[in-house]
Amino acid sequence: MSQQLPVAKPRRNVEALLLVLALAVGIGANAMVSLDKSPWMDSDFWTQAILLTVLVFSIHVVLRIRAKYADPVILPIVTALNGLGLAMIHRLDIATGEGAGGKQLTWTALAIVATAAVLWFLRDHRVLRRFTYISLVVSAVLLILPLVPGLGANINGANLWIVVGGMTFQPGEIAKITLAIFFAGYLSSNRDLILLAGKKVGPLQLPRFKDMGPLFAAWLVSIGILVFQRDMGSSFMFFGLFMAMIYVATSRVSWVVLGLVLIAVGGFAAAKIFSHVALRVDGWLNAFTPEVYGRASGGSGQIVQGLFGMANGGLLGTGLGQGRPDLVPYANSDMIIASLGEELGLIGLFAIVLLYLLLVTRGIRAALGTRDAFGKLLGCGLSFALALQCFVVIGGITRLIPLTGLTTPFLAAGGSSLLANWIVVALLLLISDAARRPYSTGPLEADLGPATEAVKLP
Amino acid sequence: MNQAIRSTWIVAIALFALIFGGITYVQFFAVDELKNNPWNNRALLQNFCNERGTILVGGQPIAQSVPSTNGDTCKYQRQYNNPLLYSGITGFFSRSFGQTGLEKQMENDLTGNTDQLFYDRVVSMFLGNQPKGASVELTIDPKIQALAYSLIPDGQRGSIVVMNPKTGNIIAMVSKPSYDTNLMASHNPSAVAKAWSQLKDVPGISLYNSAATGDLYSPGSVFKLVDTAAALSSGKYNKDSVLPNPAALPLPGTNVSLPNYLYGGCSAQTEADFAFALEQSCNTPFAHIALDLGQNAIAEQARKFGFGQDAGDQLKLDYTPSVFPSDLNQAQLAQSAVGQFDVKATPLQIALMTAAIANNGVQMKPNLIKALRGPDLRPYDEPKPEVLRTSTTPEISKQITSWMTDVVDKGIASGAQVPGVEVAGKTGTAELGAGGQNNSWFTGFAPANDPQVVVSIVMQDVDIRTGAQLTSPNAKKLIEAVLNK
Numbered sequence: 001m002s003q004q005l006p007v008a009k010p011r012r013n014v015e016a017l018l019l020v021l022a023l024a025v026g027i028g029a030n031a032m033v034s035l036d037k038s039p040w041m042d043s044d045f046w047t048q049a050i051l052l053t054v055l056v057f058s059i060h061v062v063l064r065i066r067a068k069y070a071d072p073v074i075l076p077i078v079t080a081l082n083g084l085g086l087a088m089i090h091r092l093d094i095a096t097g098e099g100a101g102g103k104q105l106t107w108t109a110l111a112i113v114a115t116a117a118v119l120w121f122l123r124d125h126r127v128l129r130r131f132t133y134i135s136l137v138v139s140a141v142l143l144i145l146p147l148v149p150g151l152g153a154n155i156n157g158a159n160l161w162i163v164v165g166g167m168t169f170q171p172g173e174i175a176k177i178t179l180a181i182f183f184a185g186y187l188s189s190n191r192d193l194i195l196l197a198g199k200k201v202g203p204l205q206l207p208r209f210k211d212m213g214p215l216f217a218a219w220l221v222s223i224g225i226l227v228f229q230r231d232m233g234s235s236f237m238f239f240g241l242f243m244a245m246i247y248v249a250t251s252r253v254s255w256v257v258l259g260l261v262l263i264a265v266g267g268f269a270a271a272k273i274f275s276h277v278a279l280r281v282d283g284w285l286n287a288f289t290p291e292v293y294g295r296a297s298g299g300s301g302q303i304v305q306g307l308f309g310m311a312n313g314g315l316l317g318t319g320l321g322q323g324r325p326d327l328v329p330y331a332n333s334d335m336i337i338a339s340l341g342e343e344l345g346l347i348g349l350f351a352i353v354l355l356y357l358l359l360v361t362r363g364i365r366a367a368l369g370t371r372d373a374f375g376k377l378l379g380c381g382l383s384f385a386l387a388l389q390c391f392v393v394i395g396g397i398t399r400l401i402p403l404t405g406l407t408t409p410f411l412a413a414g415g416s417s418l419l420a421n422w423i424v425v426a427l428l429l430l431i432s433d434a435a436r437r438p439y440s441t442g443p444l445e446a447d448l449g450p451a452t453e454a455v456k457l458p
Numbered sequence: 459m460n461q462a463i464r465s466t467w468i469v470a471i472a473l474f475a476l477i478f479g480g481i482t483y484v485q486f487f488a489v490d491e492l493k494n495n496p497w498n499n500r501a502l503l504q505n506f507c508n509e510r511g512t513i514l515v516g517g518q519p520i521a522q523s524v525p526s527t528n529g530d531t532c533k534y535q536r537q538y539n540n541p542l543l544y545s546g547i548t549g550f551f552s553r554s555f556g557q558t559g560l561e562k563q564m565e566n567d568l569t570g571n572t573d574q575l576f577y578d579r580v581v582s583m584f585l586g587n588q589p590k591g592a593s594v595e596l597t598i599d600p601k602i603q604a605l606a607y608s609l610i611p612d613g614q615r616g617s618i619v620v621m622n623p624k625t626g627n628i629i630a631m632v633s634k635p636s637y638d639t640n641l642m643a644s645h646n647p648s649a650v651a652k653a654w655s656q657l658k659d660v661p662g663i664s665l666y667n668s669a670a671t672g673d674l675y676s677p678g679s680v681f682k683l684v685d686t687a688a689a690l691s692s693g694k695y696n697k698d699s700v701l702p703n704p705a706a707l708p709l710p711g712t713n714v715s716l717p718n719y720l721y722g723g724c725s726a727q728t729e730a731d732f733a734f735a736l737e738q739s740c741n742t743p744f745a746h747i748a749l750d751l752g753q754n755a756i757a758e759q760a761r762k763f764g765f766g767q768d769a770g771d772q773l774k775l776d777y778t779p780s781v782f783p784s785d786l787n788q789a790q791l792a793q794s795a796v797g798q799f800d801v802k803a804t805p806l807q808i809a810l811m812t813a814a815i816a817n818n819g820v821q822m823k824p825n826l827i828k829a830l831r832g833p834d835l836r837p838y839d840e841p842k843p844e845v846l847r848t849s850t851t852p853e854i855s856k857q858i859t860s861w862m863t864d865v866v867d868k869g870i871a872s873g874a875q876v877p878g879v880e881v882a883g884k885t886g887t888a889e890l891g892a893g894g895q896n897n898s899w900f901t902g903f904a905p906a907n908d909p910q911v912v913v914s915i916v917m918q919d920v921d922i923r924t925g926a927q928l929t930s931p932n933a934k935k936l937i938e939a940v941l942n943k
Contacts, residue, residue: 388473
């Protein structure tokens with residue numbers, strides 16, 4: 001492979017150095033938000049600083065043992081983002097008297113422990129391919145859970161949550177991973193079949209009807225989420241994930257065109273039929289109309305307040321702890337990007353988005369480098385889903401597209417999202433390890449499926 | 459497959475490019491538009507929570523920012539000391555109901571946002587500090603202010619203005635009923651809303667302006683000073699002119715007549731000179747003058763005293779211009795000449811008119827500001843006395859002064875006599891409909907030969923006896939207090 005480094009180096013020391021920098025960013029930010037509080041840097045601060053340091057360095061140690069060729073940039077990026085999120089949530093706690101910071105720290109610990117467990121026990125992402133159809137079943141169960149009476153909870157008009165023992169959890173976040181595993185497994189096994197058959201209409205090579213099964217399945221799942229869970233953001237992200245994976249599997253633009261047509265039709269119909277979609281679109285297009293602004297449900301008050309906050313920050317930001325991000329509803333979860341934009345300014349927000357861009361790029365780089373089709377599909381799909389999630393959230397907050405309820409990965413307060421995204425990181429780390437590991441030491445040849453050879457096609 | 463992955467990456471890059479574009483638009487290009495949006499209350503809130511400059515009288519703060527107690531989203535709480543005495547001057551700064559009084563008019567100085575503090579602003583920007591506001595020192599004398607407030611009985615509506623006629627400096631300015639401005643500045647929105655709904659319906663409380671500068675009252679006989687000045691400056695009358703003084707003047711075009719003041723000594727003579735007419739506050743001679751000179755002459759003299767005019771830029775309070783009506787028929791003109799019908803004046807207007815007479819016909823700009831001091835306590839502005847307008851000639855003002863001295867010495871305002879000091883004064887009683895209730899006025903100054911202090915008092919909705927007790931005798935106490943300092 002042309003991307004293969006001539007001599008593969010583990011680069012774990014680079015990672016350690018970058019981790020120190022990343023921790024300095026997160027912990028430094030947290031120190032700044034309580035600068036004018038007394039006592040400055042209280043026990044909460046130290047708990048958070050020490051816990052975060054211990055946790056991410058334990059991942060670092062796990063990587064040294066289990067996946068020493070893993071990409072050295074991914075973990076520091078995620079550490080910096082998670083640390084910044086903790087700092088901003090803590091800062092908003094100070095303003096509002098909430099206690100979201102402690103909860104977020106608990107979830108961070110849980111998520112990082114889960115990541116360590118995945119890295120330690122899974123060792124090689126290709127193992128997951130065995131669970132292709134189990135993943136499908138798990139995904140279905142996870143997506144249906146919130147609709148089970150007595151278990152599901154409707155929060156702010158969306159049925160995304162389940163309540164277990166007083167804790168809310170968003171199973172859809174985990175379903176993002178299991179569905180990606182299913183599609184990667186299914187497409188890597190069947191891509192030859194799908195590729196070979198099909199009519200050519202003009203410049204487009206149309207797929208056979210029976211091969212369009214996965215596409216329709218994806219479409220149905222997305223529409224199902226939109227209709228039953230009433231969540232536009234997740235629906236859009238799932239569909240984008242499927243599209244990207246189908247495109248990568250087949251390299252056919254025709255699939256993308258077909259997919260876009262399908263989502264356009266579905267989205268248009270949904271906007272016509274379901275009031276919650278129409279309200280979101282109206283709140284986006286007519287955000288500055290008084291009746292839309294003042295509307296109790298589906299109004300634009302939240303987005304407009306977020307825009308005011310970001311404008312208040314301007315180029316340089318007010319400085320951490322100096323703005324009023326607490327004026328924006330859901331400032332520490334859905335709108336955390338507006339909070340960061342207000343206090344860190346355009347420059348700070350650019351830096352954060354660049355971190356995401358870098359993370360996505362490293363993920364895609366891992367997908368390029370790995371030799372198995374399953375890994376390529378999974379890595380590319382998960383990375384692209386991350387990019388889509390950023391686009392849906394930040395695009396919504398900056399009024400590029402309608403605002404939907406997706407969380408900002410690693411930053412926003414919310415346990416399920418944190419857990420799911422850290423597991424995504426674990427998978428990307430494993431794929432990158434496989435990609436950068438010298439070929440001769442490649443493990444478990446027996447595990448590679450029949451489609452592995454297909455990778456060697458141009 | 460790798461080519462497709464690269465294409466996917468390109469799409470991801472495109473999505474991020476859109477994000478960068480969105481952020482750039484919001485945080486760079488649309489900043490001004492978003493900041494100026496009427497729904498954007500961030501500037502106000504920030505202002506509300508910041509430390510503001512102090513407003514001081516006699517070296518003591520009457521409005522100051524103190525650090526908030528724990529659990530408050532704001533860093534500072536505005537605190538008003540002696541709010542009942544100063545509510546009409548400081549006004550308040552409320553998160554939901556806006557700013558009033560000096561809190562509104564001196565905004566740029568109190569926030570440190572004024573041009574004079576540019577250097578301090580730049581320094582604090584580099585040090586990363588919040589710019590500090592200026593201190594506003596007032597000309598108010600806290601002792602006189604407290605005395606004036608105590609002279610209006612609780613439950614009585616009234617205003618008192620005490621000022622220096624030579625400089626225009628306000629020495630005291632109070633009104634009752636008053637209210638606690640701290641209630642409006644609270645950081646608890648529901649407590650503020652409750653206070654607002656209770657205060658807004660209390661008669662006499664003006665939450666958005668000071669009663670002394672913003673509320674209009676019928677001036678009654680005090681307005682005869684305008685007629686007198688108009689008469690003398692017309693050239694048709696002089697100090698010895700003899701005026702008809704019938705017990706009642708039939709109003710042209712109606713079947714009612716304008717009677718003389720019942721309680722005075724007007725009925726002793728059917729003809730009067732100015733001295734007698736003013737001493738006894740007879741109505742008919744002045745109605746006669748107005749009908750003789752015509753409404754333009756009276757209106758012009760009223761304008762020269764400040765009716766219908768603003769109060770100049772030194773009075774940093776919302777000011778309602780006083781009114782002399784236009785397009786009057788003869789009956790209305792006769793009534794207007796004695797300060798009835800639609801003639802309306804603020805207590806401050808009456809004080810300014812009196813100050814012009816005291817100051818050789820020259821009206822000084824009313825002024826509340828003694829000094830503005832930057833954060834380093836160095837004064838950057840100390841307003842000097844400025845002429846607002848010339849109301850009449852020195853000769854005419856001297857003549858009117860001598861008649862006003864008679865009013866106190868031997869006339870209707872004898873309650874204002876101060877032993878050893880010559881006091882010039884004029885009372886007024888404006889009827890408020892048929893119920894026998896009146897606005898009772900006193901305006902005057904002392905010493906007559908070298909005026910140091912002008913006192914104007916109005917008590918609203920009183921019977922004649924109570925009104926007489928609450929005006930001239932209180933003026934005496936205030937004049938004594940100011941002169942004996």
